[in-house]
Amino acid sequence: MNFNIKIREQDFVLHPFGAVYWPEQEVLLIADVHLGKVSHFRKHGSAVPLKAVKQNFLNLDQLRKEFDPEHIVFLGDLFHSSLNIEWNMFEEWINSIDNQVYLITGNHDIISPLKYEDLGIKIFSDIQVAGFHLSHHPEDFEEHFNLCGHIHPGFKMRGNGKQLIKLSCFFKSKNQMILPAFGEFTGNYFMEPEAGDRIFAITGKEVIPVH
Incomplete structure (x- = not known):
């Protein structure tokens, strides 16, 4: 189940997969897919299912x-890193869709930009639109609201019976929202919210606002 929020008079739909849809701009935002990481694990002997x-x-x-x-x-x-079999899968996927795709480069994006440009993907270091600043690393702005990734935010939810569940999350502060990592096997950095911060944990099937 999705969760709808409003930021600076704009609507955003938080999806249980960790993506955000921005209807006013018709934009789907996705952070930290790390394609190729699963194949990298398999190549080095990890028992990751195909x-x-x-x-x-x-x-x-x-x-x-x-x-x-x-x-x-x-x-x-x-x-995630250098080319492997998942690049071929990515090429096939890009060629099968009709959406305009953009990449804001992150620290793991070491593949030549020419490879992306050959697929019609536009490359940027950051993007500013409608009072929002889209980036990979978290940036601190007063005049723009920052939508970013990089951190792979997670949150530890504790139950009354001392149960502990570790979940990825959207982490929203006053002028920023960090998206969870979208990719499989990416890991989390567990956040400690301060006053005014909001946590939206994801399970893959629902988005859970944490109070």
Whole structure:
């Protein structure tokens, strides 16, 4: 189940996969997919199921069907490192869609920009639109609201019976929202909210606002 929020008079739909849809701009925002990481693990002997290689693409297609965005903006770390079999899968996926795709480069994006440009993907270091600043690394602005990734935010939810559940989350502060990592096997950095911060934990099926 999605969760709708309003930021600076704009609507944003938080999705359980960790993506954000911005209807006024017809933009789907996705951070830290880290394509190629699963194949990297498998190549070095980790017992990661082959199905996990395809899961990112299945999730991307489900988001496209649900929101039908005009634009898809990846907020950095789209590909984990150097080329491997998942690049071929990515090429096939890009060639099968009709959305305009943008990449804001992250620290893991070491593949030549020419490879992306050959696929019609536009490359930026950051993007400013309608009072919002889209970046990979968190940036501190007063005049713009920052939408970013990089951190892979997570939150530890504790129950009355001392249960502990670790979940990825959207982490929103006064002038910023950090998106969770979209990719499989990316890990989390567990956040400690301060007064005024908001946590939206994700389970893959629902978005849970944490009070």
